[in-house]
Amino acid sequence: MKKVTYRNQISRVLGISLVVFLLFSISIFAQDEAAAPSSGDPAKGKALFNQNCAACHALNRKMTGPALANVESRLSEDEGLDREWIYAWIKNSSGMIKSGDAYANKVFAEYNQMPMTAFPTLSNTDIDDILAYTAAPPPEPVAVADTAVAEEGAGNSSGITNELILGALVVVFGLLVMMLFLVQRTLKRIAIANGLDLEKMKADQGVPLWKAFAQNQFLVLVSAIFLLLAGAYFAYGWMMQIGIDQGYTPIQPIHYSHKIHAGDNKIDCNYCHSSARVSKHSGIPSLNVCMNCHKSIYEYKGNPEGPSKEDLANGYTNEFYTGEIKKLYQAVGWDEENQSYTGESHPVEWVRIHNLPDLVYFNHSQHVTVAGIECQTCHGPVEEMEIMTQFSPLTMGWCITCHRDTNVKVEGNEYYAKIHEELSKKFGVEELTAAQMGGLECGKCHY
Structure with missing residues (x-):
């Protein structure tokens, strides 16, 4: 009986020890999991960062946050x-501030008491990916300029340049002139050696052609x-070309690329030139409009593949565009470090490109809002222009041709309903041009 009792006690002790060991192992594993959370995917984190965080945060500099x-x-x-x-802060920063968390309130006070936008939809895995991206080392800079220069040098591996070709042509031309001079002198010597009288030969040739022409009065009159x-x-x-500035391309005090803004980034023209929809003038955008984006966009990163050979040849590198952004900051008085305005602004003396005579009346809103004409109709493919240029001649004939050829969009516009009905009967057409609706009257465009 005692042996059985001892065996039972030993089995019970071993069972309890096994359970304790398993529980201890599980707790240790759980602690390890908590101490070493998922490392995350930096590639996914970059996409999430650009989508949710980049408007207020950068990796290596202070911005709004x-x-x-x-x-x-x-x-x-x-x-x-x-x-x-970090999970709790990202998902509900305002809640942490109200809870009295010391560091949450410290950050809130340091950044002008602007609460961070809550992101409750981001999972812990998403935040892990973002943190992995913020912890990843920065990529090594790619020497795009050196590569482009090397490729350009490889393309001219023969070493022949335009200057060398031009110099060779000049030398050849000089040799031809010298040869003609030597041939003429040699022929004279041969003629003299053969006893020919050169002066008598000139006299026998008769009156020069120009003298004969001068003596004919009819030919002179004609x-x-x-x-x-x-x-x-x-x-x-x-x-007739006086006052026509088609092709005029002035250099502005701050380089502004319509190709980047309207082309690459698809920014609507009316976002910057908002007055074109409601006013006679399209207006010059205020620098505050630029700062709506450039508070966060402090450098130009450009194409991930780097600038093209053409851009490099013109000096349009990433560093060049970043320098122009710094000019904007100086003009508007923006302190990058403290993310605030200093109050020391400087006006930018933009050079006007499109300029109509004072006797001409042109209303942007009538064309943009009422007629629905695209900006490119008059200003050309601005989304392809690195430097803005005057695309159209803007002459009276050019405007009249447009009024004669362009049908007015009257659908859904009650203003034109009665006019369209009457004029359609008069001209016997369904669609009316601007000319048929009075677009050729002098008072339409001239004061």
């Missing part, structure tokens, strides 16, 4: 905060009339 490079390790070392705190008519034609053509 603090810099986020290595934010987890900095919070852990400096403040003793773990990843669970030639004079022809020259006068030709001169008048070219003078008229030259004078």
Whole structure:
């Protein structure tokens, strides 16, 4: 009986020890999992960062919010905060501020008491990916310019340049002139050696052609009339170009690329030139409109593949565009470090490109809002222009041609309902041009 009792006690002790060991192992595993959370995917984190965080945060500089490079390790070392705190902060920052959390209130006070947008839809895995992106080392810079220069050098591996070709042509031309001079002198020597009288030969050739022409009064009169008519034609053509600035491309004090803004980034023209929809003038955008985006966009990163050879040849590198953004900051008085305005602004003296005579009346809103005409109709493919240029001649004939060829959009516009009905009967057509609706009357465009 005692042996059985001892065996039962031993079995019971072993069972309890096994259970305790399993529970201890599970607790240790759970602690390890909590201490070492998922590392996350930096590639997915970059996409999430650009989508949710980039408007207010950058990795290596303060913006609306603090810099986020290595934010987890900095919070852990400096403040003793773990990843669970970061989860709670990202998902509900306002709640943490109201709860009295010391560091939450410290950040809230430091950044002008602007609460961070809550992201309750981000899962812990999403936040892990974002933190992995912020902890990843920055990529090595790619020497795009050197590569482009090397490729350009490889394309001219023969070493022949335009200057060298031009120099060779000049040398060849000089040799030809020298050869003709030597041939002429040699022929004279041969003629003299054979006893030929060169002066007598010149006299036997008769009256020179220009003297014979001068003696014929009819030919002189016809030639004079022809020259006068030709001169008048070219003078008229030259004078008709006075005041026409088609192709005018001034250099602005701050380089603004319509190709990047309207082309690459698809920014609507009316976002910057908002007055074109409601006013006579399209207006010059205020620098505050620029700062709506450039508070956050402080450098130009450009195409991930780097600038093209054409851009490099023109000096349009990422550093160049970033320098122009710095000019904008200086003009508007923006302190990058403190993310605030200094109050020391400087006006930008933009150079006007499109300028109609004072006697001409042109209303942007009538064309943009009422007629629904696209900006490119008059201003050309601005989304492809690195430097803005005057695309159209903006002459009276150009405007009249447009009014004669363009049908007015009257559908859904009660203003034109009665006019369209009456004029359609008068002209016997369904669609009316601007000319048929009075677009050729002098008072339409002239004061």
